[in-house]
Structure formats: C-alpha cells, structure tokens
Amino acid sequence: MIPNKRSPKFKRNRNPITWLLRHAQMSLSSLGRLSRSPISTAMTAAVIGIALALPSGLHLLVDNVRDLSNTWDGTASVSLFLAESVTDEQAEAVRQQIAQRSDVADTQLIDRSQALAEFRRLSGFGEALDLLDSNPLPAVVLIRPQPQLEGADAYARMAEELQAYREIELAQVDLQWVERLGAITRTFDRAVFILAVLLAGAVLLIVGNTIRLEIQNRHGEIEIVKLVGGTDAFIRRPFLYEGLWHGVLGALIALILVLTALFMLDGPVQRLAGLYQSDFSLAVIDPFSLLGVAFGGPLLGLAGAWLAVGRHLAQIQPE
Amino acid sequence: MIRFDNVAKRYPNGHEGLAGVDLSLHEGEMAFLTGHSGAGKSTLLKLIGLLERATRGQVWVNERNLNKLKTRDIPYHRREVGMIFQDHRLLHDRTVFDNIALPLVVAGMGHAETKRRVRAALDKVGLLKKEKVFPITLSGGEQQRVGIARALVSKPPVLLADEPTGNLDPELSREIMELFLQFNQVGVTLLIATHDVDLIQSFDKRIINLRHGRVADDCAGDPV
Numbered sequence: 001m002i003p004n005k006r007s008p009k010f011k012r013n014r015n016p017i018t019w020l021l022r023h024a025q026m027s028l029s030s031l032g033r034l035s036r037s038p039i040s041t042a043m044t045a046a047v048i049g050i051a052l053a054l055p056s057g058l059h060l061l062v063d064n065v066r067d068l069s070n071t072w073d074g075t076a077s078v079s080l081f082l083a084e085s086v087t088d089e090q091a092e093a094v095r096q097q098i099a100q101r102s103d104v105a106d107t108q109l110i111d112r113s114q115a116l117a118e119f120r121r122l123s124g125f126g127e128a129l130d131l132l133d134s135n136p137l138p139a140v141v142l143i144r145p146q147p148q149l150e151g152a153d154a155y156a157r158m159a160e161e162l163q164a165y166r167e168i169e170l171a172q173v174d175l176q177w178v179e180r181l182g183a184i185t186r187t188f189d190r191a192v193f194i195l196a197v198l199l200a201g202a203v204l205l206i207v208g209n210t211i212r213l214e215i216q217n218r219h220g221e222i223e224i225v226k227l228v229g230g231t232d233a234f235i236r237r238p239f240l241y242e243g244l245w246h247g248v249l250g251a252l253i254a255l256i257l258v259l260t261a262l263f264m265l266d267g268p269v270q271r272l273a274g275l276y277q278s279d280f281s282l283a284v285i286d287p288f289s290l291l292g293v294a295f296g297g298p299l300l301g302l303a304g305a306w307l308a309v310g311r312h313l314a315q316i317q318p319e
Numbered sequence: 320m321i322r323f324d325n326v327a328k329r330y331p332n333g334h335e336g337l338a339g340v341d342l343s344l345h346e347g348e349m350a351f352l353t354g355h356s357g358a359g360k361s362t363l364l365k366l367i368g369l370l371e372r373a374t375r376g377q378v379w380v381n382e383r384n385l386n387k388l389k390t391r392d393i394p395y396h397r398r399e400v401g402m403i404f405q406d407h408r409l410l411h412d413r414t415v416f417d418n419i420a421l422p423l424v425v426a427g428m429g430h431a432e433t434k435r436r437v438r439a440a441l442d443k444v445g446l447l448k449k450e451k452v453f454p455i456t457l458s459g460g461e462q463q464r465v466g467i468a469r470a471l472v473s474k475p476p477v478l479l480a481d482e483p484t485g486n487l488d489p490e491l492s493r494e495i496m497e498l499f500l501q502f503n504q505v506g507v508t509l510l511i512a513t514h515d516v517d518l519i520q521s522f523d524k525r526i527i528n529l530r531h532g533r534v535a536d537d538c539a540g541d542p543v
Contacts, residue, residue: 008382010395018427224408227368228469229398230425232391318370 023237030241041249044210048250051203052297053257055196056289060258062192063286066185078159080141081170088112091139094167098141103158106144112137138169200300203250207243207304215239215312223318232313239309240302247301254293320346320477320508321367326376327532328362336362338532339376344510346476349503351519352512354529360512363529364479367510368402369393381476398426401470405482407462409454415441415465416450422473440468444498460491467495471502478502480511484518492518 034041080098082091088111095109110118115137120126129136145158159171215222225235321344328336337359344350352360365371366378369385378385381399388396401422409418419440423433441447444464454462463483470478480499484492492515500522503509513519519526528536 010392012395018429022427221410224410225421225425226394227370227397227402227408228422228425229394229396229473231394234394234425319365 026237027241027244030238031245033238034242034245041246044206044246045249045253047206048203048246048297048301049253049257051199051206052250052254052293053261055192055199056254056293057258057261058188058192058195059289060262060286062185062188063289065181065188077174078143078145078155078162079172079174080143080162080165080168081172082139082141082167083169084138086139086167088139090167091141094165095141098143098162103146103154104143105146108142108144110140110142112139115140200296203247203297203300204304204307207246207301208308210246211239211243211305211308212312214242215308215316219316222313222316226316227318235313236309239313240305243301243303243305243308244298245301246305247298250301251293251295251297254297255290258290258293320344320348320381321510322377322379323363323366324377324379326366326373326378328359328366328371329374335532336371337366337373340529340532340534342527342534342537344508346508347503347506348525349499349509350511350525350527351522352510352527352529353514353516353519354535356514358529359532360529361481362532364402364481364510364512367477367479368400369396394425398422398473399475399477401473401475401478403463403466403470403478403480403483405485407454407466409462409465409469411453411455414451414453415446415457418454418465419450419468419472422469426473436472437468440472443471443501444468459486460494463487463491463495464498467498471507475507477508477510480509480513482513483511484513484515489518496522 080094082094086094091109091111095107098104099107112135116129116135119137120129143162145155155173159173162168162171222235321342323340323342326337326340330336340359340363342363352363354360362371366373366385367380369388373386380396383396385396410421413421416437419437420433423436428436437450438447441450444467446461446464446468449457449461449465454465457465463486467480467483470480478499483499484495487495496511496518499509499511511519522540524540526536526538526540527534530536
C-alpha cells in the first residue's frame with residue numbers, strides 16, 4: 001500500500017505575522033523569566049556592564065587626550081631664542097629673514113618686553129622680576145614650519161641651520177612632547193583595543209556560561225518540548241532572547257557607568273587643565289563608542305547565547 | 320499506518336533492542352504490545368516516535384519512510400504521533416492547562432483555538448476542573464490522564480503508550496485503558512506497550528507479543 005508513493009509533505013506554519021507574534025511573546029517571556037531571578041540577572045548584567053564600560057570608558061579618555069594634542073595642530077613649533085644683545089630692530093630683521101625660508105609657514109616675534117609681560121602674567125613670579133635691574137628675558141622668534149615638513153629629523157635639521165645665525169642663541173624644537181604624547185595615545189589606543197577584544201571574549205564566555213547553566217536547569221523541559229514536536233528553532237529561541245536581554249541590560253549598565261565616570265572626572269580634569277592654562281574638558285563623547293556599547297552589548301549577548309545553545313542543545317535528546 | 324519491514328535496532332553498546340521485526344497496523348487499529356522487560360517493547364515505540372532510528376530495515380508511519388526522514392523534519396513527525404509514558408513526563412512548574420497546551424504552543428496555534436482544544440482534551444480525560452492546578456498536586460492516575468490529554472490535544476492520527484498503567488492500581492488501569500478504547504472508536508491508531516496481560520485480555524483487541532527482539536506471537540482480538 002505504501003511504497004513508491006511520495007511521502008506527504010508536513011504542514012509548516014509560515015505565516016509571518018504569527019511568526020512575529022511568537023517572537024514578541026518569546027522575548028517578553030524571556031524577560032519575565034529573567035525578572036523572576038533578579039539577583040542573578042543583575043549580577044550577570046553588572047559583570048557584562050563593567051566589561052563593556054572599561055574599554056569604552058578608556059577609549060573615550062584616550063580620545064579626549066588625542067583631541068587635546070590635536071589642538072596643537074599636530075605640528076610642532078620651533079622657538080628661536082635670540083641673544084640678549086640683540087635689539088628689537090635686529091630681532092625684527094632676523095624674523096623677516098627667516099620668514100623668507102621655504103620651510104617656514106609663519107613667524108611671530110615676541111620681543112623682550114612682550115616676553116616679560118607674558119612671563120609676568122603666566123608664571124606667577126611677577127614680583128620676583130621687579131627685584132631685577134633689567135629684563136632677563138631674551139626675544140623669541142616663534143616659527144610654525146610648513147605642514148609638509150614631517151618627522152623629527154626634518155625639524156632637527158632646520159633647527160641646526162637656524163642655529164648658524166649669529167643673533168640666535170638657541171633654536172629649540174618643541175616637537176618631542178607632541179610626538180611623545182602622540183606615541184603615548186597610540187600605545188594606549190592599542191592597549192584599549194586589546195583590552196576591548198579580551199573583554200568582549202569575556203562577555204561571550206559569561207553569557208555563554210549563563211545560558212549553558214540555564215539549558216542544564218531546563219534539561220527536562222527541553223526533552224519534553226522535543227517529544228511533543230518542538231523544532232530546534234523553537235527551543236533555541238528563549239535562550240537566544242535571554243542572551244540578548246543580558247546584553248541589553250549589560251549595555252545599559254555600561255552606558256550609565258561610563259557617563260557617571262565622565263561626569264565625576266570632568267570637574268577634576270577641568271581644574272587640572274586650568275593649572276596648565278587650558279580650557280580642556282572631557283566634553284568629547286564619541287558617539288561611535290557609545291553606539292558600540294549600545295549595539296555591541298546585545299550582539300555579544302546574542303552571540304554568547306548562540307555559542308552555548310549550539311553546543312549544548314543538540315546533546316539533549318528525549319529518551 | 321504503521322509498518323515494520325525486518326527492522327533491527329542495535330545500540331552502540333552492542334545490546335540488541337530489536338532483532339528483526341515485521342509488523343503492520345492499519346489505520347484505526349488498536350493493538351497491545353507485550354513481552355518481558357528487555358523484549359523490545361520500548362525500542363519499538365521509540366522507533367515509531369523517532370526517538371531512535373533503526374539500524375536495519377524500514378519503518379513506515381503515516382505513509383512516510385522514517386529512515387528517509389531528515390533530522391529537521393523529526394519535530395513535524397512527532398506532532399503526528401502522540402506519546403504517553405509511564406512516568407507521565409509532565410512539566411512540574413507549569414499548570415495542567417499549560418502542560419496540555421504545549422504541543423499546540425510549539426505548533427504555533429493561536430490562543431483562542433488552543434484554549435478550546437485544551438478544554439476539550441481535559442473534558443475527555445475528566446479533568447476539566449483541574450486546569451489551573453500544578454501536576455504535583457494530582458494523584459498518579461490524574462497525572463497520567465494529563466499526559467494522555469497532552470498526547471491527544473493536537474489530534475494526532477497515531478497514539479503510542481509505553482506502560483501507561485505501570486504505576487496504577489487495577490481499577491485506575493482499567494479506566495485508562497477504557498479511555499484508550501474510546502479514542503480508538505473515533506479512529507485513532509493506538510499501540511500500547513504493557514505487561515498487564517490480565518487486564519488486556521479482557522479487551523477484544525490484537526495482542527502482539529515480543530520475545531528477544533522478535534514478534535513471538537500476534538493474535539487478533541477475539542470477538543467477545
């Protein structure tokens with residue numbers, strides 16, 4: 001009676017609206033399940049939150065510092081300290097001469113009286129100067145080199161050439177600290193990246209392990225659902241949503257942590273910057289890193305759950 | 320409806336569950352499966368529900384060759400085969416209603432239809448007033464009836480029962496068996512594994528006796 005006849009097809013429910021409805025129900029019921037064990041949910045979410053907050057917070061900090069160093073245009077300046085005997089007119093002549101050079105973009109003369117006024121204003125040692133008979137400060141020609149000029153060697157060569165002027169006592173390249181700052185931020189950047197990758201891995205493992213335990217706890221239920229004809233997708237779904245929710249909660253906690261930390265740091269940083277005559281503040285909140293947290297958290301949660309589900313669900317078969 | 324062609328099942332540990340079974344149940348037939356423990360009763364039922372796959376021979380259920388059924392189609396196959404177990408296999412953290420609704424929920428049935436069907440199933444097994452309680456508060460016989468209601472709620476054409484009366488006293492056992500007779504009268508194909516020979520001999524139904532993984536005896540029911 002049976003052989004050679006085509007097997008009848010199974011009926012499958014492919015109505016997209018029921019499908020969506022079931023997903024909505026499942027996501028809510030997963031959230032409900034999490035809310036029934038608030039402490040363990042909060043602890044898992046907090047661990048994820050901290051793991052996400054650390055790299056993104058550090059990234060914001062490094063970003064801000066880089067922004068600080070960028071306000072120096074990324075290029076260095078060369079300061080020419082003129083000999084004490086050089087008069088203001090001679091100094092101006094020197095400045096004009098130097099301004100002719102092809103590798104110089106801009107020059108500025110700070111003559112001796114200007115230098116004195118600036119020193120008085122900024123250093124806080126104004127009264128001490130009054131005790132001196134004469135102005136001890138030399139005139140300075142500030143050079144902003146052409147932007148094409150790159151690398152410490154080029155600056156050093158330029159300084160060497162300028163040193164040859166009789167009127168110039170010292171040609172100083174104010175480059176090193178900019179370079180150092182750049183190098184430091186690049187190093188930190190890389191370190192933060194490595195940290196972020198490691199912590200993302202940690203989040204995967206945390207969520208994976210949480211879901212693995214959940215699968216073990218519901219071993220019997222999974223068996224029974226398989227017995228009555230639950231598809232793998234149906235069984236997988238609540239666990240994936242649980243991972244997703246863990247990620248969402250973790251991301252929320254991370255955002256709160258980062259914003260709180262920025263808020264708490266901003267005052268002290270402004271005071272510190274004030275001491276360096278800067279109006280720098282931690283105002284730069286890179287939207288990409290915040291978006292990264294907001295989407296990365298849920299994504300990592302989902303991925304972690306997927307790993308656990310993929311590994312452990314197939315092993316559970318009804319007997 | 321159900322057909323076995325020279326089916327053998329050998330487990331990885333070398334144990335032979337079935338040694339070569341030829342068997343056929345037509346649509347709407349009801350049969351009892353007897354034999355000592357280890358004779359292969361459970362294995363035979365598991366092959367029909369695809370909890371196991373045969374290592375040799377062919378198993379046909381609902382006009383489908385189970386050997387050729389893809390793994391991803393197994394859930395759909397199980398929706399057409401209701402299974403009842405000695406240990407009920409109920410979810411103890413869900414109400415009687417939710418337990419019975421499970422096959423409909425996994426099949427994606429709407430809420431109203433689910434409610435209607437679950438009530439109808441509860442009515443059939445006489446537990447209409449117990450839908451809100453948890454299975455743990457029910458007696459063994461009542462829990463078994465919840466298991467039966469769950470198996471029949473999706474109206475599968477085939478019902479399998481593995482020692483459904485194993486833990487019940489004779490009176491309750493008879494009630495359960497009579498319930499199965501009622502289902503059979505409305506056209507459900509039933510295969511019931513049991514060792515309660517005294518009980519089933521009072522019914523006018525086919526009895527298949529297994530011994531050492533083979534059909535030793537196959538007697539059609541005598542008209543009473």
